[in-house]
Amino acid sequence: MSHDHATMLPRGTIALTGALVLFAIGATAAVRITGTPLAASPxxxxxxxxxxxxxxxxxxxxxxxxxxxxxxxxxxxxxxxxxxxxxxxxxxxxxxxxxxxxxxxxxxxxxxxxxxxxxxxxxxxxxxxxxxxxxxxxxxxxxxxxxxxxxxxxxxxx
Known part of the structure; x- marks a missing residue:
């Protein structure tokens, strides 16, 4: 029985996961840099x-x-x-x-x-x-x- 790394994870899944991580980091950085106020309590x-x-x-x-x-x-x-x-x-x-x-x-x-x-x-x-x-x-x-x-x-x- 052979083991093939090419069939482990589709490239599209890896690309989408990477894009999601980059988006989260970018959105967090944008909020911090622009000084957007956090939601205040009532x-x-x-x-x-x-x-x-x-x-x-x-x-x-x-x-x-x-x-x-x-x-x-x-x-x-x-x-x-x-x-x-x-x-x-x-x-x-x-x-x-x-x-x-x-x-x-x-x-x-x-x-x-x-x-x-x-x-x-x-x-x-x-x-x-x-x-x-x-x-x-x-x-x-x-x-x-x-x-x-x-x-x-x-x-x-x-």
Whole structure:
């Protein structure tokens, strides 16, 4: 049985791979040389444009033994909402599960609150006061955004 190197890889494949690598290097160099700004985060854009909050609420999320999630308004000490097991609120649970995982990785407990903020430009964000991570809730669609917007005082809900 003979071994022929000519049949290993077609020349066209090698040429296309080389062209792709050169294009990637060229595009990266063009962006660096021209000084094209990198995409800014929504938080940085709001700060640069001085967008003020329209409403804000500081919340603490905690799990109850029966599987319910209790959402407490830290400012007033009252319960803002209780999400019972089986309710159609998977988005809130999913977001909070991700944030709780990040807190566990950084050694932060569930004590520090979260800041839910409705901005004057209509955006809604949830910021972890312990880690500084901010989630833009508007990006997840109207119904998911509404789940968190319902936690704001009724006179400020969009």
């Amino acid at each position: 938080t940085a854009l709001r700060a640069a444009e001085r967008v003020a909050p329209a409403a804000s609420r500081t919340l603490r999320f905690s799990d109850r033994a029966d599987g319910a999630v209790v959402i407490e308004d830290v400012g007033s000490g009252s319960v803002a909402q209780v999400i019972e097991p089986g309710q159609q609120t998977g988005f809130i649970r999913g977001v909070m599960r991700g944030l709780a995982r990040e807190r566990r990785m950084k050694g932060v407990g569930e004590g520090p609150p979260f800041a839910l903020t409705l901005w004057r430009d209509g955006q809604l964000s949830l910021t972890d006061t312990a880690t500084g991570r901010s989630i833009e809730l508007t990006a997840f669609g109207a119904s998911n955004r509404a789940a968190f917007a319902a936690l704001l005082p009724t006179e400020t809900q969009p």
